[in-house]
Amino acid sequence: MSTPNDASYLDSVRGQVPLYDALQDAAVAAVPFEPAKVLELGIGTGETASRLLGRYPAARITGLDSDPDMLFQAREVAEEVSLARMEDPLPDGPWDLILSVLSIHRLTDDQKQTLFRRVREQSKALVIGDFVSLGADQGRTQVEGDAYPDTAEELAAWCDGEITWQEDDLVVIVADYR
Ligand SMILES: C[S@@+](CC[C@H](N)C(=O)[O-])C[C@H]1O[C@@H](n2cnc3c(N)ncnc32)[C@H](O)[C@@H]1O
Numbered sequence: 001m002s003t004p005n006d007a008s009y010l011d012s013v014r015g016q017v018p019l020y021d022a023l024q025d026a027a028v029a030a031v032p033f034e035p036a037k038v039l040e041l042g043i044g045t046g047e048t049a050s051r052l053l054g055r056y057p058a059a060r061i062t063g064l065d066s067d068p069d070m071l072f073q074a075r076e077v078a079e080e081v082s083l084a085r086m087e088d089p090l091p092d093g094p095w096d097l098i099l100s101v102l103s104i105h106r107l108t109d110d111q112k113q114t115l116f117r118r119v120r121e122q123s124k125a126l127v128i129g130d131f132v133s134l135g136a137d138q139g140r141t142q143v144e145g146d147a148y149p150d151t152a153e154e155l156a157a158w159c160d161g162e163i164t165w166q167e168d169d170l171v172v173i174v175a176d177y178r
Pocket residue numbers: 041042043044045046047048049064065066067070084085086087100101102103106
C-alpha cells in the first residue's frame with residue numbers, strides 16, 4: 001500500500017477494498033443521531049472523519065491511531081488526535097458516538113470483545129464498518145498484514161448491535177446504547 005502522503009493513497013485503498021466508498025457512505029448514513037462528541041478508532045488519514053463532518057459539521061472528532069504516519073493527515077480533520085491502540089483503555093468519554101471503519105479487523109476476538117465492553121461503558125452509540133468473513137476464498141476485500149475478520153453475525157452479537165448494511169464482504173453494524 002502507498003504511504004499516507006502519497007497522492008495515490010486513496011486509489012491504493014480502493015484497489016484493496018473495491019467497495020470502499022460505498023462502505024464509507026453506509027457507515028456515515030448509519031449514525032443513529034446527530035453526535036456532538038465523537039471518537040474514531042483507527043482514524044487513519046481522516047477519510048471517514050471527513051465524511052462524517054460533511055454530514056454533521058458541528059461534530060467534534062477525536063481520533064486515535066497506532067500509526068504516527070497516519071495521524072499526520074488526520075490532524076487536519078479531527079479536533080484532537082492521539083497515538084494510541086484500540087486494545088488499550090479508551091480516551092476518557094463520555095462519547096456520543098464511537099466509530100471505526102476498516103480497523104477493528106486488526107483485533108483478535110478477545111480484544112474485540114474487551115473493546116466493545118469499554119465502548120458500551122463510555123458511548124451512547126457505536127458504528128462499525130469493516131470487512132467480515134464469508135467463508136474460504138469469498139469476498140473481494142484484500143488487506144495486508146494480520147487480520148482477524150469474523151462473521152457479521154458474530155460482530156453484531158458481541159457489540160449488541162444490528163447489521164444495517166452489507167455488500168459483498170463489507171458490513172456496517174450499529175449499536176444504540178441510549
Ligand atoms: C485502513 S485505515 C482506516 C482509516 C479510515 N477509517 C478509512 O476508512 O479510510 C485503518 C487504520 O487503523 C489503524 N490501526 C490498525 N490497528 C490499530 C490498533 N490496534 N489500534 C489503533 N489503530 C489501529 C491503522 O494504523 C490505520 O490507520
